Amino acid sequence: MDSSDLDARAAWNAGADAFIQFVESGADYYRHLVHGPALLAACGDVRGQTALDLGCGHGYFSRLLARAGSIVTGVDLSDNLLARAIELESQGPLRIAYLQMDAAQIGDRFEAETFNLVTGCMSLQDMADPAAVLSGASRVLKRDGRALFSVPHPCTDPPVREWKRDERGGKLALCLDRYFDTGPAICHWVMARLKYHWRTPFRRYTLTQWSDLIRDAGFFIQNLHEPRPSAELVAAHPELDDCFRMPFFLIFEIMKRESQA
Template sequence: MTSSWTNEAAIRQRDATATREAMEATSEDGDFAKRHLVNPVLERLLGDVHGRRVLDAGCGNGYFSRMLARRGARVVGVEPTGSMTAFAREREVRERLGITYVRADLARLPEDTGPARGPFDAVVSSMVFMAIPDWRPAMRSCVRALRPGGRFVFAVVHPAFEGLRAEWREHGEYRVRRYLEEYEIPGPVACDFHRPLSAYLNELASLGCRLREVVEPGLDPVVSEGARDAVPGLDGYVHLPNFLVVAADAP
């Protein structure tokens, strides 16, 4: 647990700040960073998902669930906020990709939660754990949902380079004053929570998972050059990783 925050409070905050405009704008493949830095790595680490049962843990507006379904996966998306769950279900009614969306808190996901019941061949959780105060039970839920040897892939904002673009825009480099302790990171939409990288990897090890790969993606300089004027500070993504993506296999 971080500070006095509860999962319920964090969920309420994100639910209250999720706008229809923002969900529509990111409904196909996320925002710029997800499109160029996170999604390609998630897809590679998950491998061929055709015919496989995949849990999208903390699916938000469902964009990555839809990307997986279009690649032939049988997808269940779990999301705690009412606004995003409703948006994802609305898109499913229109597109009929065969995705089931469940509204639930990952940290309190019972083993018999209907469609979200395991086992799954793979679980993916993108940009979720750093947004959850009580994140360890959420990670345990993800691993518990897997079949033996199933693939678990998660992405978080890199704990060593949070706020990279803003720092690069202001200073032309990244500056950090503290790293080892846990603390809140207020944001324009909701609060995130800093923890050192070791917290995530040590929890993964404690759950008996076998680490397969750690990726710190950097932006292609050609992409950066083309979008530099529209997105100030983008060069920071070329030189430093703003995201951390981890793949592991369940025991």
């Protein structure tokens, strides 16, 4: 079975309970301590800015943006994840609007040049048609708007990935292979930290393929960010040592090419 046989909406609905608990319990420590804050920091001062958060799930990053002063719309395929987002919004309103839709349709759903910011927190790699998503993002962004999205770092997330360990289980080196084996794949959410296990479809891209997708959608790369915890944070949270040693996440900060003219 490859990812084309696995329906993304059904897969994320099936995993919604476990995913929500993973995030809300704090067990997803990379998100809370590393890539989430890094994506928010890369967005800069968002006060008063309109933002469209793609693949918002149950609203983790939409809420970070809204608390930082942005006016946020979140879109996602999964009804079950959105139901939790809407429940949290009713318990503590942040004026976030949530819509169930395929992010590939944003170009048809929203007026051109509506948003200052388009974001995606660890979601673009899960979308079946990132070219359509990025070209929609280019349409709905204002001329000087920015899009920022985090993904698993292509260089440290190939199909073959294993820590070489010493006799006590300590991590010696991260062994990586098959970087160029890109395309559809299945993410097996199997960790002791999860309430139950499930699978979701995703796609692997090389750095060049990401860069081509970005250029073909009418963007240029303004900045790359490789989130890394500080040594002090790793001292307090030794579980972050691996992403202190190797970059696990990559943030693309992109702008419309016409904004350069």
